Amino acid sequence: MAMLEVEHLRKSFGGLTATNDVSFHVNQGEIVSIIGPNGAGKSTVFNLITGVYRPDAGDVRFEGKSIVGKSTNQVVDLGIARTFQNLRLFTNLTVLENVLISQHHRLRSNWLAAVFRTPSYRRQERSMREVATEKLGFFGPRLQSFRLHQPVYVLSYANRRRTEMARAMATGAKLLLLDEPSAGMNPKETSEITQIIRRMRDEGGYTIVLVEHKMNLVGEISDRVVVLDYGEKIAEGEYRSVVNDPKVIEAYLGKKAADDKREELADG
Amino acid sequence: MARIVTPTAFDAIDPAKRIRNVALTLLAVGVGVLVLWLLEGAGSTKLVQALALFAIWGVATVSLNLINGTLGILSLGHHGFMLIGGYTTGLLMLDEAARQRILTSARSTMTEETLALSVSNLLRGVGLDALTTPETLWVRFLIAIFLGGLLAAFAGLLVGTPSLRLRGDYLAIVTFGFGEIIRLTASTRLFSAYTNGALGFPGVTSEFGKSIWWTFGVLAFTVFVISKLKYSSYGRAMQAIREDEIAAQAMGVNVAYHKILGFVISAFFAGVAGGLWVSWLGGVRLDFFLFQLTFFFLVAISAGGTGSITGVLLGTAVVVFVRQYGDPLEENYTIQTWLYIASATLALAAAGAVLFRTLRRLRPRLHWGSWVLLGGAAVAAVVAAVDPAVIEGTFRGFGMRAIFLSVLLIVIMVFRPEGMLGRTEFSWSWLLREQRTGPTDEERTQDAWMSNPAFRSDAGAAASREVEGPSDAAAPDDDEGGR
Ligand SMILES: Nc1ncnc2c1ncn2[C@@H]1O[C@H](COP(=O)(O)OP(=O)(O)OP(=O)(O)O)[C@@H](O)[C@H]1O
Ligand SMILES: [Mg+2]
Numbered sequence: 001m002a003m004l005e006v007e008h009l010r011k012s013f014g015g016l017t018a019t020n021d022v023s024f025h026v027n028q029g030e031i032v033s034i035i036g037p038n039g040a041g042k043s044t045v046f047n048l049i050t051g052v053y054r055p056d057a058g059d060v061r062f063e064g065k066s067i068v069g070k071s072t073n074q075v076v077d078l079g080i081a082r083t084f085q086n087l088r089l090f091t092n093l094t095v096l097e098n099v100l101i102s103q104h105h106r107l108r109s110n111w112l113a114a115v116f117r118t119p120s121y122r123r124q125e126r127s128m129r130e131v132a133t134e135k136l137g138f139f140g141p142r143l144q145s146f147r148l149h150q151p152v153y154v155l156s157y158a159n160r161r162r163t164e165m166a167r168a169m170a171t172g173a174k175l176l177l178l179d180e181p182s183a184g185m186n187p188k189e190t191s192e193i194t195q196i197i198r199r200m201r202d203e204g205g206y207t208i209v210l211v212e213h214k215m216n217l218v219g220e221i222s223d224r225v226v227v228l229d230y231g232e233k234i235a236e237g238e239y240r241s242v243v244n245d246p247k248v249i250e251a252y253l254g255k256k257a258a259d260d261k262r263e264e265l266a267d268g
Numbered sequence: 269m270a271r272i273v274t275p276t277a278f279d280a281i282d283p284a285k286r287i288r289n290v291a292l293t294l295l296a297v298g299v300g301v302l303v304l305w306l307l308e309g310a311g312s313t314k315l316v317q318a319l320a321l322f323a324i325w326g327v328a329t330v331s332l333n334l335i336n337g338t339l340g341i342l343s344l345g346h347h348g349f350m351l352i353g354g355y356t357t358g359l360l361m362l363d364e365a366a367r368q369r370i371l372t373s374a375r376s377t378m379t380e381e382t383l384a385l386s387v388s389n390l391l392r393g394v395g396l397d398a399l400t401t402p403e404t405l406w407v408r409f410l411i412a413i414f415l416g417g418l419l420a421a422f423a424g425l426l427v428g429t430p431s432l433r434l435r436g437d438y439l440a441i442v443t444f445g446f447g448e449i450i451r452l453t454a455s456t457r458l459f460s461a462y463t464n465g466a467l468g469f470p471g472v473t474s475e476f477g478k479s480i481w482w483t484f485g486v487l488a489f490t491v492f493v494i495s496k497l498k499y500s501s502y503g504r505a506m507q508a509i510r511e512d513e514i515a516a517q518a519m520g521v522n523v524a525y526h527k528i529l530g531f532v533i534s535a536f537f538a539g540v541a542g543g544l545w546v547s548w549l550g551g552v553r554l555d556f557f558l559f560q561l562t563f564f565f566l567v568a569i570s571a572g573g574t575g576s577i578t579g580v581l582l583g584t585a586v587v588v589f590v591r592q593y594g595d596p597l598e599e600n601y602t603i604q605t606w607l608y609i610a611s612a613t614l615a616l617a618a619a620g621a622v623l624f625r626t627l628r629r630l631r632p633r634l635h636w637g638s639w640v641l642l643g644g645a646a647v648a649a650v651v652a653a654v655d656p657a658v659i660e661g662t663f664r665g666f667g668m669r670a671i672f673l674s675v676l677l678i679v680i681m682v683f684r685p686e687g688m689l690g691r692t693e694f695s696w697s698w699l700l701r702e703q704r705t706g707p708t709d710e711e712r713t714q715d716a717w718m719s720n721p722a723f724r725s726d727a728g729a730a731a732s733r734e735v736e737g738p739s740d741a742a743a744p745d746d747d748e749g750g751r
Binding site: 071091092097111 | 501691
């Protein structure tokens with residue numbers, strides 16, 4: 001059984017149908033990319049999965065159970081965490097605090113126990129800090145030591161993206177939805193983040209759904225690619241077959257390029 | 269495998285310094301207690317009263333800041349919570365003589381049943397007669413302020429609920445409305461049997477509200493609970509809500525629960541502060557709980573710094589000082605004196621403007637506005653010096669205290685918008701300048717080394733390997749998703 005099953009998902013905003021009858025699934029341990037031109041509805045799919053929006057029709061099942069109608073924080077409890085396309089860190093708080101906050105929902109002490117710092121609370125606080133450094137450790141030593149105590153607003157853009165990914169990992173989720181993790185990064189940082197995403201799967205055991213515009217990143221790490229255009233799924237499959245699909249080329253480059261490709265395929 | 273660098277201890281305080289800090293704290297508390305004891309012995313009632321008021325308002329400001337500073341919700345209804353706590357404590361602690369007087373008074377709207385409500389009767393009811401003696405008054409007072417806090421906390425639950433749907437200004441207006449509704453309904457017929465309508469009642473014991481020990485004891489407890497809460501996982505979750513509510517929820521924080529929790533805890537301590545406040549005043553009346561009270565608290569927390577509990581206390585000290593020692597501001601002076609004061613104020617404002625422009629590196633430093641201010645100052649000074657007959661007479665500056673505080677707040681907001689202490693808590697290492705504000709030079713070099721992949725063998729190797737892009741020529745280009 002697939003870990004995440006999205007079935008016939010539909011969502012409109014007024015007259016605009018942002019997502020129309022989108023279905024796909026993600027198996028445990030996979031890296032699946034969702035690509036598509038701007039405004040194709042990729043982020044909307046993430047928002048529908050995580051309960052930010054409620055779908056007009058269709059179903060989202062996680063580990064066999066429908067999660068439609070659950071609030072965003074309940075979805076995190078179940079094991080799905082995300083990052084945001086436009087960085088939503090807790091800017092005035094430190095790197096460490098950011099990564100601790102996403103573990104708060106697993107705290108098993110009530111607020112009085114926290115005020116009086118009971119032994120059980122202290123133990124959990126310690127293990128939360130260990131988890132935080134472990135997750136930040138995915139990005140090498142650059143978010144460790146004194147960086148832990150720096151407020152997020154002094155970080156570079158790339159480091160903020162990394163902090164946000166560490167924060168999502170620390171929730172304890174099994175499935176991570178990464179919305180353009182390499183946006184704003186230079187080519188070197190992008191190739192590094194590509195390796196890190198792969199290690200997140202291989203070493204961290206996370207299943208990953210990725211929204212990306214950078215095709216070499218997508219091509220390098222995706223097991224499967226889902227292509228959206230105007231809210232509809234137009235293709236799905238391995239990266240190489242998908243990028244040769246005339247429909248995909250049409251969505252990205254226009255009708256003429258697609259016709260050329262059709263001819264080329266017919267010839268070959 | 270990721271090389272996990274063990275962080276240089278999370279709370280990087282070495283044990284020797286920790287012992288020193290504890291010793292210094294004990295010493296400071298010892299000195300403080302000694303000073304308070306001497307002051308009380310010296311019989312300086314005015315100072316003792318001011319100190320007690322500082323502690324009482326400190327309870328209110330520290331608790332208000334849990335909503336305003338930590339949760340980041342502008343709440344304007346704190347005086348309403350205090351009223352609930354105050355009236356509860358007042359009614360439950362009213363002394364026997366006062367009860368008799370109210371009962372026989374023709375204008376009173378209280379009934380025999382409501383006047384029978386007291387902690388003593390409650391304790392007698394459960395057979396604890398031993399606690400109704402005059403020596404155990406303090407036990408009854410503690411019970412009363414606790415019950416007052418509980419009732420206020422319940423109101424906090426009600427006021428907190430709209431915070432789940434509303435945001436920003438709209439929510440501020442709702443909290444303000446709630447505060448006023450609480451005050452106005454207290455005087456209506458619905459509750460006048462308990463509150464004695466607009467009259468209120470005197471005769472609440474002042475033994476605790478004017479005692480430094482009791483007020484500072486309650487303040488210490490409040491600061492303990494609120495600071496431990498703020499610097500716990502719960503406090504972090506609340507600050508996350510302040511920073512970005514959507515992100516907090518997306519990271520698993522139950523936003524509704526934490527908002528309500530903040531409101532309830534804050535309202536509880538406001539209720540306790542209200543109990544101490546009526547005891548300090550020696551009675552209960554509706555106009556002890558005007559919005560002005562919340563205004564003073566807001567000035568205190570904004571001036572001191574909403575990010576810092578010690579900053580809030582510092583701001584409270586300033587506000588209480590102006591309130592208690594600001595009488596000279598509101599006395600009768602000749603118009604000549606007022607003109608000198610106006611002249612000095614204008615000159616100070618001009619100096620402030622120059623300072624501001626210098627700090628912000630604005631040119632020219634002497635803006636024409638400063639010249640206008642200086643000109644005004646000169647004119648006022650000259651007129652006062654010549655003292656023409658037309659300006660004879662005296663003038664009394666009613667409300668000067670509030671104006672002074674408002675001006676003070678404006679000045680602080682212009683020069684230091686984050687408040688006097690900003691986000692720093694007072695601590696010994698801060699006082700002794702041991703606190704680190706940034707990386708040391710050593711760490712800087714280490715950082716340069718760390719973030720340069722060429723120097724690293726493990727992660728660097730993978731990262732520096734050039735990634736071959738898809739060989740297919742028709743592959744859509746990088747970053748280029750647009751149509
Ligand atoms: N809350 C909303 N209200 C109205 N329209 C919305 C809302 N959210 C998204 N949309 C619209 O839905 C469409 C899909 O948006 P979405 O953000 O999912 O695109 P995307 O594929 O993530 O694009 P990008 O690559 O630019 O991030 C867009 O036309 C957008 O304007
Ligand atoms: Mg998007």
